[in-house]
Amino acid sequence: MLDIQLIRNDLDAVAARLATRGVALDVATFRALEDERKRAQVRTQELQARRNAASKQIGEIKRTGGDAAALMAEMGAVGEELKQIEAGLDAIQSKLNDILLTIPNTPHASVPVGKSADDNVEVRRVGEPRRFDFPVRDHVDVGAGLGMLDFDAAVKISGARFTLMTGPLARLHRAIAQFMLDVHSGEHGYSEVYAPYLVNAESMRGTGQLPKFEEDLFGVPRADGGKFYLIPTAEVPVTNIVRDTVLAADRLPLKYVCHSPCFRSEAGSYGKDTRGMIRQHQFDKVELVQIVHPDSSYECLEALTGHAESILRRLELPFRTVTLCTGDMGFSAAKTYDIEVWLPAQNAYREISSCSNFESFQARRMQARYKGEKGRNELVHTLNGSGLAVGRTLVAILENFQNADGSVTIPQALRPYMRNEPLIRRA
RNA sequence: GGAGGGUUGGCAGAGCGGUUGAAUGCACCUGACUUGAAAUCAGGCGUACCCGCAAGGGUAUCGGGGGUUCGAAUCCCUCACCCUCCGCCA
Numbered sequence: 001m002l003d004i005q006l007i008r009n010d011l012d013a014v015a016a017r018l019a020t021r022g023v024a025l026d027v028a029t030f031r032a033l034e035d036e037r038k039r040a041q042v043r044t045q046e047l048q049a050r051r052n053a054a055s056k057q058i059g060e061i062k063r064t065g066g067d068a069a070a071l072m073a074e075m076g077a078v079g080e081e082l083k084q085i086e087a088g089l090d091a092i093q094s095k096l097n098d099i100l101l102t103i104p105n106t107p108h109a110s111v112p113v114g115k116s117a118d119d120n121v122e123v124r125r126v127g128e129p130r131r132f133d134f135p136v137r138d139h140v141d142v143g144a145g146l147g148m149l150d151f152d153a154a155v156k157i158s159g160a161r162f163t164l165m166t167g168p169l170a171r172l173h174r175a176i177a178q179f180m181l182d183v184h185s186g187e188h189g190y191s192e193v194y195a196p197y198l199v200n201a202e203s204m205r206g207t208g209q210l211p212k213f214e215e216d217l218f219g220v221p222r223a224d225g226g227k228f229y230l231i232p233t234a235e236v237p238v239t240n241i242v243r244d245t246v247l248a249a250d251r252l253p254l255k256y257v258c259h260s261p262c263f264r265s266e267a268g269s270y271g272k273d274t275r276g277m278i279r280q281h282q283f284d285k286v287e288l289v290q291i292v293h294p295d296s297s298y299e300c301l302e303a304l305t306g307h308a309e310s311i312l313r314r315l316e317l318p319f320r321t322v323t324l325c326t327g328d329m330g331f332s333a334a335k336t337y338d339i340e341v342w343l344p345a346q347n348a349y350r351e352i353s354s355c356s357n358f359e360s361f362q363a364r365r366m367q368a369r370y371k372g373e374k375g376r377n378e379l380v381h382t383l384n385g386s387g388l389a390v391g392r393t394l395v396a397i398l399e400n401f402q403n404a405d406g407s408v409t410i411p412q413a414l415r416p417y418m419r420n421e422p423l424i425r426r427a
Numbered sequence: 428g429g430a431g432g433g434u435u436g437g438c439a440g441a442g443c444g445g446u447u448g449a450a451u452g453c454a455c456c457u458g459a460c461u462u463g464a465a466a467u468c469a470g471g472c473g474u475a476c477c478c479g480c481a482a483g484g485g486u487a488u489c490g491g492g493g494g495u496u497c498g499a500a501u502c503c504c505u506c507a508c509c510c511u512c513c514g515c516c517a
Contacts (some may be wrong), residue, residue: 041476044486056498
């Protein structure tokens with residue numbers, strides 16, 4: 001959520017910044033609603049002040065044994081008007097709030113202006129894609145060849161966009177997550193978190209998934225008629241740890257790492273990445289979340305991105321990092337780096353992590369604050385990034401480390417988690 | 428699932444439907460005293476919002492929402508959460 005004060009004071013500038021990401025802010029409607037709001041609010045508060053004063057007076061008269069009937073009758077009428085005008089004010093404010101909740105974040109000045117992924121800017125490229133002296137198979141064929149990746153079973157059990165892994169491959173999947181958790185908690189200073197996978201609507205609103213992206217989420221009905229949502233990323237429960245709290249300044253930064261399954265409906269992505277486990281309804285991810293002082297959030301974004309990249313370095317997987325352009329950024333982000341891993345079968349770099357600084361956008365929705373230098377409550381800045389997507393990391397290993405005989409070499413860094421086996425091969 | 432109890436300011440804890448934004452204690456801030464500290468004394472000390480160039484004024488807020496009333500922390504309804512006991516259960 002953007003700062004309403006900022007929008008009021010500099011509506012045109014905000015609209016211009018939003019335009020760079022292809023979003024048209026209805027300036028006229030906003031202005032009209034604001035005017036209405038101001039009028040209704042002033043009038044409401046005037047009437048309330050009068051009522052408060054008169055009620056005090058009535059109490060005084062009654063205590064001294066006088067007759068307050070006339071004043072009470074008059075206030076009865078004021079009460080009627082007040083009720084109406086208050087209802088009007090509520091309506092205007094919720095309309096304004098609805099608009100506010102659907103306006104995306106404004107891009108940081110350093111974000112390249114562009115329309116689509118084609119306009120993203122590469123900031124670095126690490127590692128050399130391997131040259132294969134045999135026909136490269138994609139991860140589906142490699143996994144099926146091992147007899148450990150079974151999409152037919154997954155379809156039978158659940159349907160499309162699910163995965164079933166068995167044996168050493170399932171273990172490798174677990175090993176990847178363990179490895180990431182160990183690196184981030186042991187070496188990068190993140191505190192490990194176990195969090196709920198079902199969350200309430202308030203949490204989804206806090207991080208920005210609601211109200212605008214409900215169709216991307218899985219909902220779960222509650223017996224009491226309410227509704228849970230399956231988390232699309234651990235970002236949601238973990239960031240919401242600080243919802244509605246005021247943190248002591250010396251507690252910042254908070255750094256959390258959380259391994260969780262993620263559930264996405266993938267509505268609107270029909271036909272995209274239908275083969276294999278690139279785009280699934282359920283996948284695992286190790287998520288990094290930072291809650292930081294506003295002055296340091298961009299340094300923290302660089303650090304966090306580096307933490308995510310370090311996993312790929314250790315796994316010896318080639319990757320590149322790009323700055324998303326204004327048109328390709330997510331709703332809540334002010335700046336995002338995508339890390340893309342090399343997939344030889346696709347002959348392309350594919351997203352494996354997305355690291356963003358949300359500045360105060362989520363914090364304002366969540367009312368996540370810290371006690372500032374002058375004793376004022378200030379909004380924190382929030383960041384997060386995948387560190388990394390577990391399934392896609394597995395895909396990258398299967399493709400980059402495949403051998404001519406159908407076996408897969410286990411990257412050195414993961415061997416301690418794999419009983420020190422150097423290979424996965426068909427049983 | 429059943430029965431009961433609770434939710435008040437940073438914490439503890441009062442609070443008859445009417446000078447209660449809320450006693451009191453603790454914590455915290457400023458000042459006085461002191462070489463310094465402690466103790467003591469005096470004053471201050473929630474949050475959000477609105478109007479205003481400012482000075483300043485006003486509104487809301489006692490778990491959330493709704494109602495009764497001229498007036499609600501106090502009465503009524505409802506929801507959420509917490510606690511205790513019983514049942515069931517990984």
